[in-house]
Amino acid sequence: MKLDLERSLASMKTQLTAYCAKKSIENPIVVGIHTGGVWVAEQLMSAVMTDEPLATLDITFYRDDFTRAGLNPKVNQTLLPALEDRHVILVDDVLMSGRTIRAAMNEIFDFGRPASITLAILYDLGQHELPIQADIVGERLTLNPDQRVKLSGPEPLMVSVLEAH
Template structure:
């Protein structure tokens, strides 16, 4: 399925080039750890952007942080550019409930007030719990509630549909 992911990335890069907000100012990509960073790296290459890639680990911004505690693989966030008045392309691998994106936007605003945030996701599926919509989507998938999409990588990237344990 890695060829399929490359096709989706090409489609996303083309759609991003047409985004009006990105035609003003110098856009910067910010990927959400882990899969979103992998997708953002590929998009940055395709778009030829020279601004260093930003990376977010939204663990401390999650609305369920007090219930799940610190995950042992928490990585530091890195935004190696000024966010203030800059168009940001926020990238994730899968948009499902919208809670990860909400947490990522909260963290971005801790770095400054961007001119705009354009959300780009490799896969979008039904199940939104928050009113969040991506402007750029590689693919829309209809899945059963007990199914999840996993992006495996980093090289090559490939998508898998997995069944949650105990739901067969």
């Protein structure tokens, strides 16, 4: 399976611009989830009318499998401005079960109560375990059980579908 990363990102930018106009969202805070979500968010910043720098979120300590998985050896920094009554655009690379997004929203609410959260996802795999749906989707994919999407970057930003062995 060959994925067209540029086409998916262009689709997200078009959708995001239209979504913000329709919802009258001005000067939102764009939040990328480490690490792939940050890379995608960097690509989307040009489509969003905002004075805010890109915010970043590391959900390691908010995961519901933290006690089972143990400490992630690479914990990134969470950099969020005041979120109270602000519109947040939450960005990640892949939506699978929805658990990463749930963890991200839990962390966001620890920083304040946003006016809204818009979810922008590069690839939605449709394997949701929680009732979480993206507002902006670059591409919906159906993968075989032994396949997974791998985003690598940030320079160059590339995507591949890997086969588990």
